[in-house]
Amino acid sequence: MKTLRTLDFEQVSPGQALPPLTKHVTVEQIRQYAEASGDHNPIHLDESFARSAGLPGVIAHGMLTMAFANQMVTDWLGNRSLLKSLHGRFAGMVVPGDDVTCSGTVASKDDGTRRVVINLVVTNQRGEKVFNKGVAEAEFPPQRSSTHAA
């Protein structure tokens, strides 16, 4: 299990790419997400219901994809408390068996407010965007000698 360690604000620079994060989505993970979130909408769980609703089969919750994008950003920040906002569009469906890759780039950095803006996109194994126009904002704590602010 990885221990998160807060990124040094001085190490952030505009144009910098975040380490990408790839996830293999399975029926089991979608079921586990439904349990953990409470969202048991049958389009995520029941193959015949999903088809009757005009879908190719069960689809992953959009919020599962957004959670992956969230994780890519907070793994890089090394601290979940720094994330101040997250936004994006669910541009395509994610189905079991898909490999989705989250990518992010530092769009801007403000030394005064210690805020950083990150642009995000999630693509599937065919390069199709499943989450786009993603933006995350983080705010780093005030500069201090110890980096162990909680």
Next chain:
Amino acid sequence: MTDSRWVGRSYETAPFEVTEQSIRDYMAAVGDVGEDEELTAPPTYAMVYGFDAYWQLWTDQEVALDVAHLVHGEQRFSFQRPVRPGDRIRTTGRLTAINARNEMELVTFELKARDAEDQPVSDGTALFIIRKA
């Protein structure tokens, strides 16, 4: 088409008691298991403590959204503070817009989550797309 007279209707959750187990179940489900110095929910856990507000909207028999054809189109969150075990969070969701676009219907739902001291925890805006049957 959903009747636009329901714009403005709001839903409130009961206080959601955040537990270590609930946070860890969510972390395991999404595969985000890195350890902060102090256990802190991934920010998108806002969907868990606020879920009942979404559920009340989706199952409101008067508004009668066509949920079989509903997909999540867009989501925005802002986070005012980290969420940890012991928090009691109440979320209010408000149906703020119903718009037709092409062959689809767009439903906007705005959420505000507050803690036991009535201080802000997070805000959210969900845009749902209802595809034609």
